Amino acid sequence: MERRVVVTGIGMVTSIGTGREEFWNNLLLGRSGIGPVESFETSDYSVHKGAEVRQFEPERYALNLDVARLGRASQFAIAAARLALLDGNVQINCVDPHRAGVSMGTTSGEPREVERFDDHYFAETLDQVGPEFIGRYPCNLIAANVAREFGFEGISLVIPTACAAGNYAIAHAFDTLRWGRADLMLAGGSDSFSRITYAGFSRLGAVAPEKCQPFDRNRKGMIPGEGAGVLLLEPFEQARERGARIYAEVAGYGLCCDGHHMTAGDPEGGGAARAMAEALKDSHTRPEEVSYISAHGTGTLTNDLLETIAVKRVFQESAYVIPISSIKSMLGHTMGAASAIEAGTCALALFHDRIPPTVNLFEPDPDCDLDYVPNHAREHRVQVAMNNAYAFGGNNASLIMKKCEGHE
C-alpha cells in the first residue's frame, strides 16, 4: 500500500527572512540577502560577499535544548523545524513520537566546530580543546538535535550529499511516509557559513565578486550562503482528517550519479537529464505538464549552461515555454539547505500560483535561451513543479511536486 504524501508546513531560516511569510514576500519582491561577509575576516580572500543569516536568535526556537551546546547548522535546523510545525498547526504533544522522524541534508555539517578545533591545532593549544566536539560536530546531530528538541523517536538521519542534499532528504522522507514507516516527517536541509566552504569555492574561482546572476551572459559565479529549510510532510489522509492546509503533494523523484568528475558536471548534462527523466517517470508526469522548474542555477558559467542543455534534452520543445527560475540569485547558494529551501519555494509556487524571479538577469546568455522569469515575479498557474539540484560527487536529484488534487 502506497500512501500519498503532502506538504503541510514550511519553515525557513534565510538571509532574506525567517518564517514562510517573510521569506515568500521578500522572494517575490526580488530582495537579495547578499552582502559583505561578517562571519569572519575576508581580507585574505579574493572575494568578500556572502549571503549570511543575520540577527538570528536561536533561543527563540530551541526551547528544550541549550543553544550554547548546539552548532549553528543545528540551530538553523531546529528553528526551521519549529517554524514548519507552527506553520502546519501541529501540536507537539499530539504527535506520536514513535511515528515521527527527521530527515535532513547538509554539505558541511557543523564546519564551525572543526574550525574551532583547527584554530587550536594550528596554534598548538590542543590542550585547551574541551570534551564537546563529539557532541557537537558529527553531521548526524543536525537531525538528531531536531529530534531531541521535539522528542521524536522515529527514524532520524542526515543525508550529506552536498549541494543536492535537501532534495535527497525530502525524497527519503517521502518514501518513509509513503511506505508507512512514519506518519510525520520533518525534512529539509541546513548549512552554516564557513571559512572552509568559502575558501574552497573562491579557490575554485566559482565565487562572484558582487552579485549572483544566473543565466546572464556576464554571470561571474555563485555566492556562498547559509540557512535552513524544513518541510512538514505527512500522509494525505491524515492531513485531510486534521483539516491541515495542504501546500502541495510530493509526487516523485529521481536520483543518479554522473560517475564523471568530483566538481565538474557531465559536459552533456547527461546525469542531470537522467535525474529529471526519472523524476517525471516516478511521478507519472509528462514533460509538457510541468509548469515551473526551480533551477539549481548557481550562477557559474558551466552549471547554468549544462542545466539549460539538460532541460532541453528532457523537455524538448516544451523547454521554451516552462518558466524556470533560480532563487540563488537572491539567497546565494545555501549548500545543503538550497534544494530544501527551493522545494519549499516550489510548494509555495503551487499554492499561490506565483513564480519568484531570477534577479540580476539583465543580458541573456545566447546559450541560455529559456524563460528564466527575469527580475520580476510572475503570476502563473502552477500545476506541477520540478526542483533540480546537483552536487559535488556528480550527484543529481530532481524532485516533483504537484497541486494537491482531491483537496480544497
Next chain:
Amino acid sequence: MNRRVLITGIGLISSLGDSSAQLHSALCAARSGIGPIQSFSAEGLNCHLAAEIKSFQAEKYLGRINLRPLDRTSRLAAGAARLALDDSGWSSEMVKREQVGLVLGTMFGSLHTISEFDRRILEAGPVYVSPMDFANTVINAAAGQAAITHKLRGVNSTISTGPTSGLQAIAYATDLVRSGRAKAVLAGGAEELCFQSFYNFDRAGLLCARNPPHRATPFDATRNGFVLGEGAALVMLEAEASARQRGARVLAEIRGHASGYDSSCENEESDSIKVIARTMELALSDAGATTSEIDCISTSANGSVVQDRREAQAVAKVFDARAQNIPVTAIKAMLGETLGASGALQLASMIETMRDGVLPGVAGLEKLGPDFPLPRTTSGNQRIDVRVGLVNSIGFDGQCCSLVITSHEKPI
C-alpha cells in the same frame, strides 16, 4: 515495496583482513586487530590503542589508476567497492551497461581531509588551498570518488547517523531495491582512523583509558570504554528477479529493518532501553519474523559502560525468556569501534556465520556483570545453525538501527 532483496557479494577492508572469509577466520581464532597506535603519536592522550589497517595499499584493489585525488576514506570505500563488485560477479562491462548504485554510510567522511584543508587556510592563506582537496571536504566525497572510480551511475547517496551509518545505509538501500527504484546497489560504510577524530573521542572520555588498564571488552564487567578502529565494508544488494536472471550466487536475503532515535539519550536509561527494544521489534515485524525464529544476534556492544548495558537490557526485554539461550556476539571486541563501517562489517561477519555455523566468541571476555541478562555471550566460539540473524547497530548518540537477514537456502 514487495521485491525481495538479495545479497550477492561482499567487499571489505578491515584490520583483520580484506575478505569476509579472512575476517571471519580471524574473529573465530580470537585474533584482535587492536594494538598500539602507529599512524600518529598518542602522546598525551588517555587511550593509546586502536584497530588500524596496517600497510593499507589501495593499489592492491584499484590497480594503476591515479590515486592522488582519493583520500584515505575514499580509498577504503573505492577498494571495498571493487572487492564487492568482483565478489558478486559484476564485471566493468556490466557496470557500464546497467546503473549500479552506491549508498555509503559514514560518520565523518574524512575529518582528516577537512581539518588539513582548514589548517592550510590558517597556515598559508585561503588563496593557497588546493581545489582538489576542497572537493574531498564534502562528507559525500568517498561515495563520489568510488562512483567515479568504478563508473557507478545509479543512485549515489551518503548516509550519516553516527556509528550506525553503515547499517543505516544498508537499510536505506534495501528500501530502494524493495520498491523497485534500483536493481543493484552497493551499500555499507567506510570510516578512517585519524588523529582529529581520535583526539576528540579521547577528550570526550569515550575511549578506554590507559589508566586504569584498557578494558574495551564488550559486556565484560570490567569494561571501561571502547577502542576506535577503521575499515570499509560494502554488500551488493540486488532485486531477486535481476539476480536470478544473471544467475548470481546468493549469500543471504535482507528480510527487514527498522530505525529509531533515542531523543532522551542523556536522561532516562529506561527510555533508551525502550527505544532500542522497539527498533528491534519493528525490524522483526518488518521481516515477518518472531523472536523464536532468531538464531543469533550480532550486537553493537563495544566496551562502553553505559551503551553495552542498555543494549543487553533491550535484547533481554525483546527476547524475554528466549534471552536465556539466544547466542550473542560482539565483534567490536576484536575490530574496535569502526563507526560508520561497523554495522556493515557485522553484517559481513553474520553472513559468514550462516555459511559455516560458527559464531565468533567475544575475545577477552572474562566475566559478565552480576545481573547480565544474556548468558549465551561467551568468550569462546559457539557452533550454531543460523537460519535467521539479527544485526544491531546502536550509537552512543542515540541512533538505533536493526536489520534481519536470512540464509538464502532456508528462508522463513
